[in-house]
Amino acid sequence: MLPSGSIFQPEEAPNRLLLHVCCGPCSTAPLRTLAERGCAVQIHYANANIAPREEYEHRRDTARAYAERVSVPFAEGAYEPERWAKAMANLPDGACTSSDGMTPPPERCRACYRLRFRESAAYAKRHGFDALGTTLSVSPYQYTDIIREELERACEEAGIRAFFEDYSPLYPETVSMSKEAELYRQDYCGCLPSKAEADRGRAFRARERAAKKAARAAAQEAEEAALEERRREQAAYDAKQAKKRAIKDALRHERIRGTEEVCIRGTEE
Numbered sequence: 001m002l003p004s005g006s007i008f009q010p011e012e013a014p015n016r017l018l019l020h021v022c023c024g025p026c027s028t029a030p031l032r033t034l035a036e037r038g039c040a041v042q043i044h045y046a047n048a049n050i051a052p053r054e055e056y057e058h059r060r061d062t063a064r065a066y067a068e069r070v071s072v073p074f075a076e077g078a079y080e081p082e083r084w085a086k087a088m089a090n091l092p093d094g095a096c097t098s099s100d101g102m103t104p105p106p107e108r109c110r111a112c113y114r115l116r117f118r119e120s121a122a123y124a125k126r127h128g129f130d131a132l133g134t135t136l137s138v139s140p141y142q143y144t145d146i147i148r149e150e151l152e153r154a155c156e157e158a159g160i161r162a163f164f165e166d167y168s169p170l171y172p173e174t175v176s177m178s179k180e181a182e183l184y185r186q187d188y189c190g191c192l193p194s195k196a197e198a199d200r201g202r203a204f205r206a207r208e209r210a211a212k213k214a215a216r217a218a219a220q221e222a223e224e225a226a227l228e229e230r231r232r233e234q235a236a237y238d239a240k241q242a243k244k245r246a247i248k249d250a251l252r253h254e255r256i257r258g259t260e261e262v263c264i265r266g267t268e269e
């Protein structure tokens, strides 16, 4: 997760930047800061990793609608999920499987970044952009260092400048901007394995919350039972003391009555 208090340090922006964008929400604050620096940006939506197709189209349409709203040109890459699957198939065994059911494995994400950046870098080169950047670094759930490495690698291969910025300090701003703009916000990274991981993570956290709630309820129940037991003991003690007092009182009255009778008899005699 994002270290608290991280500060965004803007670089000197190129004149014409092709910005690889993964989704509408992640594009909000980066587009804002690039516009403030006078950078002419075009979005490239190259995300063959996103599945299923309806999800890909939903994210694309959200990103495009936002781009139109802020007057930023938008180009779509090729949606060829089979190309993404082929790139993943070349990974070593186990590289595609999350070990704890929540954290995506870095090898899979590295291959995924590489595929997308290569496509965007080639597009940037063909269309005469000064540099290629990416909004992937917004997310505190992504591998920022690997994003940088793969962006630089793809740009070097294509013969274009890599413009990497760590946008993760802007993440809270992307959340508020996208909420304000009522943009669709997805709940998994993009590929089907990441969907399964996110679902398992949510189920795991729900189980944890339920277990904590049950433990709190059990502790409260035990506390109430202990309190009830103390109340019962106190009541039994009070009753015993009352009985003792009653016996003492009865004896005292008996003694007083006996003394009075002796006195009366003595007077009569």
Ligand code: SF4
Pocket: 049, 050, 104, 108, 109, 110, 112, 113, 189, 190, 191, 194
């Ligand atoms: S988790 Fe995200 S970055 Fe990693 S492989 Fe899947 S889609 Fe790509």
